[in-house]
Structures are given as C-alpha cells and as structure tokens.
Amino acid sequence: xxxxxxxxxxxxxxxxxxxxxxxxxxxxxxxxxxxxxxxxxxxxxxxxxxxxxxxxxxxxxxxxxxxxxxxxxxxxxxxxxxxxxxxxxxxxxxxxxxxxxxxxxxxxxxxxxxxxxxxxxxxxxxxxxxxxxxxxxxxxxxxx
Numbered sequence: 001x002x003x004x005x006x007x008x009x010x011x012x013x014x015x016x017x018x019x020x021x022x023x024x025x026x027x028x029x030x031x032x033x034x035x036x037x038x039x040x041x042x043x044x045x046x047x048x049x050x051x052x053x054x055x056x057x058x059x060x061x062x063x064x065x066x067x068x069x070x071x072x073x074x075x076x077x078x079x080x081x082x083x084x085x086x087x088x089x090x091x092x093x094x095x096x097x098x099x100x101x102x103x104x105x106x107x108x109x110x111x112x113x114x115x116x117x118x119x120x121x122x123x124x125x126x127x128x129x130x131x132x133x134x135x136x137x138x139x140x141x142x143x144x
Contacts, residue, residue, distance in 0.1 A: 009072040013052075015060035015085075023052050023070060030072045030079055036139045043118040044079065044137055050111035051083040051133050059085025059131050078138045089126035 011026045013019035027048050031041040052068055060066040066086040073080045116122050121136040 007074050009074070011070045012067050013070070014064050015056045015062055015066045015068055016064050017053075017056060019068075020049065020052065023048060026070060026072060030074050034074045034076065034079060034139065036079075040137070040139055047115045047118040047135055047137070048081055048083070050114050051081070051135065054111050054133075055083055055085035055087075055131070058090065059087035061087060077140050078136060081135045081137075082132055083135075084132040085130045087130050089128060089131050 009026055009030055011022060013022055024045065027045050028041070031044060036044070048070070052070065055068040056062060060068065068086075069082075069084040071082040112122075115133070115135060119135040119137050121134070123134045125132045125134075
C-alpha cells in the first residue's frame, strides 16, 4: 500500500544555492505536519541541508542545468527523505573520514558524517544517472 498524497512532499530545484530557501520551507512544512520538537526540526534541517548541498556541489558540480530532487514522506512518528542529483555518482566508501588526523583540515567529508549523526538511517545509491541518499528520522519521543 503506497503513501497517501498528503503524506508526501516533493520539490525539484535548480542546482543553485539560491534555491536553498525553498528546501528550508519544505522541511519546515514537513516538521509542522508531524509536530516534531524544535530540536528535532533543527537536526532534520541540518541533515537535509547537507544532503542538498552535497547534491549541488559534488553531484551536479554546480551545473544549474541539472536539478536536485527532494522527496519527503511523513508519518506520525517518522520522516523519510530522499535527495537525488543528476551527476555521475560517487563511491561513498571512498570518502575519507574527516575525523582522521590527516583529514582534519580538509573541507570535504563532514556533510555525510553530520547526516549520519542527525538521522537514524542514511543510505546511498549511486550510478551513472546520479546519487540518491535516503535518510530516516524517527520521533517516538516527540509523540509521547
């Protein structure tokens, strides 16, 4: 059985940081829809912002002719987010751990770490037509 239309929010943006406000509005709408706490809402915003930023910067290489697609499914106690780019894909295992001594001053790698820290599940799928990240956050404590 599929999700009801009112439980799904979709947004497709140009690969431009100027479109990030639209992403923030989508996240706020989803957070209000399921009534999560402000702290959880902030965590969610950070994770999604990192995923979309990675899609723009690393996936689509800031090519404004390419798009980033965001899909948010809400349920009473969880939210699932997909962020997809139209780039060439990447190997998530090849991303260096930013906590390793040799990587502390590197500018890349922290976004994935933050997504993993703020979400309950983070999974990547990558191929010739881009990369997709699926993130799940559960909010059982907010509902009690």
